[in-house]
Amino acid sequence: MSSSKQVLVETSRSTYPIHVGRSLGGQLAETLKGLLEKGSRIAAITDSNVRAAQSAWFDELDENVAVLTVPAGETSKNLSCLGEVLDFLAANKLDRGGVVLAIGGGVVGDLAGFAAASYLRGVRFIQIPTTLLAMVDSSVGGKTGINISAGKNLVGAFHQPIAVFSDIEMLKTMPPREFASGMAEIIKHGMLQDAALFDLLEANSILGPEDSRLEEVVERNCDIKAGVVNADEKETAATGGRALLNLGHTFGHAVENVAGYGEYLHGEAIGIGLVAAAILSERLGFISVGDVERIRKVVSAHRLPTRLNEPLSVEALLKAMSLDKKVKAGVIRFVIMKRIGRAETIESADMDLIREIWRECGAS
């Protein structure tokens, strides 16, 4: 039996629902039936791992839905794969009334979302996130895009879906390391805006795909991200706003960059970044040493690293931070916690302090 909860996302142009529940195939089928009755063509984009792991789910899709499977992995978020998706939409004669389904993790969501944003200057799309990260983060907020050789996510568009279906059952086939990686964003949301969520993560045994609390946790996280995004849809706020979602990311992106992409999963680098941001917040006099310890324990309990596996060069990490695309006019923007559950952005910080924090996190 399926049941779902709903989070409503209000954007400047539209309001759309995020359905969170288990076994949502029937509910999605009803929605698609309505679209097909109106004569809309529907095309689904997925990746090879999702297609194999969720074959029963694809068997349930209406036979009129055309499915394109791209290779799994970040490398599919590129120009040539985008071209393949656009050609597929054209070959299936999607018109302005057409709908694109993005069935996969953040890679498929970003790629298919950007294809939907650019094909015929924009057609509707529905996100069906299949990873924890995609459910609590990438499917909410309307950012879509691909990577180019100059950097990650450098080409893209804001394009909101018409609906999101987060079927928790789909998480059961996720590789455990990928599931843990998605937990980093959930811990981040607790640290930046929801002390009660942080307490829940601290007090209970580690959350897994089978856990009955997961639905509530995913719904709550969608709510948090949607709230931040609604208030600052295109990341234009001078302080705070959408930039708060970068808590731990200024440090984490540097780890990914210096270690080489692929060495750490995104959430693993963010685990280290969250601890580094906590130490910074403590050194600036906002949170206590005890709070830093609590954060370290929650990150580690959810099978994420709290320090580097192998030492990386402090200077290389600082350089990577200064080149991050969020840096404006040479000023690095850090997100710090005033307390657990409340974050703020600050412009720059003493670089000797940042060096010290990197060393505490295992850099040399």
Ligand SMILES: NC(=O)c1ccc[n+]([C@@H]2O[C@H](COP(=O)([O-])OP(=O)(O)OC[C@H]3O[C@@H](n4cnc5c(N)ncnc54)[C@H](O)[C@@H]3O)[C@@H](O)[C@H]2O)c1
């Ligand atoms: N648009 C945004 O706002 C936003 C936010 C955060 C991250 N992102 C992007 O998201 C991407 C990362 O997303 P991700 O972590 O979901 O990675 P991913 O899409 O690569 O998925 C991770 C792995 O899990 C597999 N997988 C997915 N669902 C599965 C399932 N149910 N069962 C078995 N295997 C499954 C995938 O094939 C892949 O191998 C990055 O490209 C990042 O830039 C975008």
